Amino acid sequence: MKASWRSGWVLSLALLTLIPLWSQRITSVKAFEQSGQAIVQVLGEKVPRPQVSIWHGRYLVLDFAARLGMRRQQARFTTPVTTYLRYGWFSSNPPRVRVVVTMRGRQPYQIEAIEGGWQARVGSVSASNQTRSPDGQAKDKLATIRIECEPPKEHVGEEGSRTQIAQRDGVLPPAMRSSRGTVPTPPNPGQHRDMAMNPSGTAPREATISLDFVGAEIGDVLKALAIQSGANIVTAPDVKGTITISLNRVSVEEALHLITRLSGYRYERIENTYVVGTPKSIAEFKGSEPRTESPRAVEVLALKQAKATDVATFLNSAFPSIKIMPASEKEANYVLIEGEPATIAAAKEAVSRFETAIGAGDQIVIEVYRVRFADARDLIRILNQLVPAVSASLGPGAMLSPARMGGGISSMVPSGGDTPSATAQQMGAAMPAGTSASIGTDAQPPNLLVLMGAPHEVQRALEVLQKVDIKQPQVLIEARVMDISEASLKSLGLSWSLFQSGSVNTFDRTQPPPFPTSGTTTPNQQGARFNKDGQLGIDFTLVKKPVDFSATLNALAQDQRNRLLANPRIATLDGRSARIFIGDEVNYVKLIQQTQQGANVQTDTVQAGIILEVLPRVHEDHSITLQIKPEVSVITGFLQVPGGGSLPQLARRNADTTIRLNNGETLIIGGLIRESDIKTIQKVPLLGDLPFFGYLFRKTNTQRDRSEIVITLTVRVLE
Structure with missing residues (x-):
């Protein structure tokens, strides 16, 4: 009777000992690089402090007296100080989880408690200068592995289980002597962007953030989002107004989507930066590229046969990027041009051909044609197809009236006649409320065309214009x-x-x-x-x-x-x-x-x-x-x-x-x-x-x- 009482008491003590272990559970392992340090975070429910050991100077081993609520995993963790990360069940009775970080030689490390678990920092902050992208920007890496799994069903002894799990799961390094080395270096507080990575190569997943604002400026809300998430967010100058929002544990893109949709703006990711603004401002931001000042040169073109004014007109039409400085003398035989060296070289060759054509008897003439009925832009397209040797461009003349242009007419006819003399005001007066009429039209171009080319080609272009520039019937x-x-x-x-x-x-x-x-x-x-x-x-x-x-x-x-x-x-x-x-x-x-x-x-x-x-x-x-x-x-x-x-x-x-x-x-x-x-x-x-x-x-x-x-x-x- 006394023996059974003692065995029951021992069993009760064992159960009381195992209850805390059963409530301690690891649900997530995150790994990322920050300021040159490799950081491994072990998160879960009541995660206890790990037992830390160093094997062979290059394996950092963390043992947790807890259960593993996810599948064992191994993945590459390439940073300046680490190469591999493995974790899984070490034993099931008592439950123990082992996390192994493979280091690049002996590295300093630091173990610290964080919200929801523990994190290990490997390396020093100065190592951040060793990893740079081709464009000179440091890169942050994050690996998040979250897979449900059950503990192993059988276990053979302390040492036997070590060898068995190491061969099956790749969690343990080879049997080595344990040595403890601690050279902790506290890192500078820096911002990082969580980029999800798992062995299957799935897309990155950002960390979650929380926001709570009432009647705050949209710019202030976006600034708080950038500070909390570590993301790069650029706000256009036209983003204005206030917003009330309360978000809990959402990603950066989810928060941006809700904020922009609620305020009527848009956002777009351009490389590693989120741009927030109107569609027009985003398009202008994407179209604007940093310009580098290219070298410019000044040349003096000596003319043999052509006039300086004719050459200046020709260069303005053929090379609009060149700045032409006419000579001070009225009858000078030279022209000063400024531009990029390659463009100036092409302009010199074109001027040489221009003078050769004049010497051979081919003169360049300039004619101005006044458009009567058609659209000047349509006439230019026709000339480019039928007379490509003639250069046609829009002149700076007065704008045509709607009755003379091909862009459409907006005239109303009163009830008693058929003449298109009524105005738009008369049209509105003739219509009842709730009635409107409009005619498809574009912005009206100038009514002058400037033609430049050989005399016979220009004459041919004028003949084409006389045939196509005719009055269009009205309906x-x-x-x-x-x-x-x-x-x-x-x-x-x-x-x-x-x-x-x-x-x-x-x-x-x-x-x-x-x-x-x-x-x-x-x-x-x-x-x-x-x-x-x-x-x-x-x-x-x-x-x-x-x-x-x-x-x-x-x-x-x-x-x-x-x-x-x-x-x-x-x-x-x-x-x-x-x-x-x-x-x-x-x-x-x-x-x-x-x-x-x-x-x-x-x-x-x-x-x-x-x-x-x-x-x-x-x-x-x-x-x-x-x-x-x-x-x-x-x-x-x-x-x-x-x-x-x-x-x-x-x-x-x-x-x-x-x-x-x-x-x-x-x-x-x-x-x-x-x-x-x-x-x-x-x-x-x-x-x-x-x-x-x-x-x-x-x-x-x-x-x-x-x-x-x-x-x-x-x-x-x-x-």
């Missing part, structure tokens, strides 16, 4: 948008199947059209189908009818049940696109931020309605080919987002088709059906509001209104 596009009631539809016969002249095609979303949805339609087959996504229930039909159908629409417009929503007119040049928008521009709250200074509200706009993009092409017989891109959008609701904002949900229908019309013909787009329910309640005051019995004293009528929006396009060629 007047008149659109009418009508809201027609269901009764009027029946009287008009908009079943789209009763017409005897012209051509008609109709289809809905569930039935495919008998022709492609894009491309050129034949005279007996016009139409375009809107895409199937959305919930509008819209059917579109394109009809080409003569003027009698438009007259019928005019008659319907006089009915009170029908409304003429818009009647915009816009004129454009042949080959220039025109855009007509009929609808509403809805402002909505995108984001609401609460700061110490107050609420920061971000708004945005979206267009909802009818958009018509038309590209006309005029042919010799005055027929017009129209490339039409109609689009109908309706706001179906708003999606609430965290923070108080709301995003509009749009249902869109669009098509892309090409159709040919004669001058003055009308194209009709129909099939936009709109249904609305009108609910009318009639009740006796007070009694009609009673619960249950109120139904006896009130009457409810529901009326469904059905209407269709019809769009007509009439095109005319303006002479």
